[in-house]
Amino acid sequence: MVASIPLVTVGPIEAVVFFAELMVGTALFAIVLDLLGSAKRGYVGTTFAIAAAIGGLGLLLASTFSTLLPVVPSAPAGKAFSAAIATTVHWYVWGFGAVVVGAIATIELQDRARRVFGVVVAAVLIGFLTHLVGTVSSAFQVGWHGWFTMGSGTVILGAVLGGMLMGHWYLVAPGMSFRPLRQTVAVIFVAIAAAVATMIAAFETSTPRMAHAVLSYDGGWLFWLLTVGSLVGFTTVVNSLTWYFTRMRANQPATAMLYGLIVAVCIGVISAHVLMFQTGVPV
Secondary structure, eight states, X not given: OOOOOOHHHHHHHHHHHHHHHXXXXXXXXXXHHHHTTOOOHHHHHHHHHHHHHHHHHHXXXXXXXXXXXXXXXXXXXXXXXXXXXXXXXXXXXXXXXXXXXXXXXXXXXXXXXXXXXXXHHHHHHHHHHHHXXXXXXXXXXXXXXXXXXXXXXXXXXXXXXXXHHHHHHHHXXXXXXXXXXXXXXXXXXXXXHHHHHHHHHHHHTXXXXXXXXXHHGGGGHIIIIIIIIIIIIIHHHHHHHHHHHHHTTOHHHHHHHHHHXXXXXXXXXXXXXXXXXXXXXXX
8 A cells, every 4th residue: 555645746646647538538539439430520620629628738737747746655766767757748748749730630631541640649649648557557556557547547538528529519410320429328338347347356456455445545435436436326327318318319418418427437537546546556
């Protein structure tokens, strides 16, 4: 178990991680839908632009990220870790730049060229996420297990925000097929299942003492109410309603459900990150 870390230290670190995951997940979601042939050019460009704006918020905090991460009690000492943080920030800049260029490029590129370029953007974003997970996991001594929390968080954040933006796109193109929205709901269900699987895997690969630390942290309510209740329970129920409305071809109620989902998922992902930072268990 890592030492207890003040929230004034955890807050800026979590902000950078959260905004980075939201940027990467949302852009990757748009790229996947585009490769499936379900997304229009306008949707991809708009989603890239929104993802870049979100990522830019985290990039503004990157200096505090670089300052605070080395003072985490469990963080490695020495120049090697400082170099790893600097490399992660550089990758953040490249990932942000790739999304910005992607938003501009979709205006001019035809479908095939846009999808090829999307694959390039995806490669840069995955490279950035790999460095981010590696650096944060090293600081909090969770090793590759950091993918449990940060990987699943990226997927579910991107699916929900990308889905909400897809719901709004029906206001622009009311005659658009409901196939993309149904695919979105299916991806969210997969992301919820992945979140459950990673929670189970985190407990299975942690020592009993560390697992107990999660359940006893602030009385356990942070885990049961926010991480499990909000990220899994509430999201499953509301996404089921979203599926019901898509079957009815009612895009406006479905989009309203996705509004509720993004709030619940943000609460769940942030609480899971805080638990990982404070207990060393990547739930």
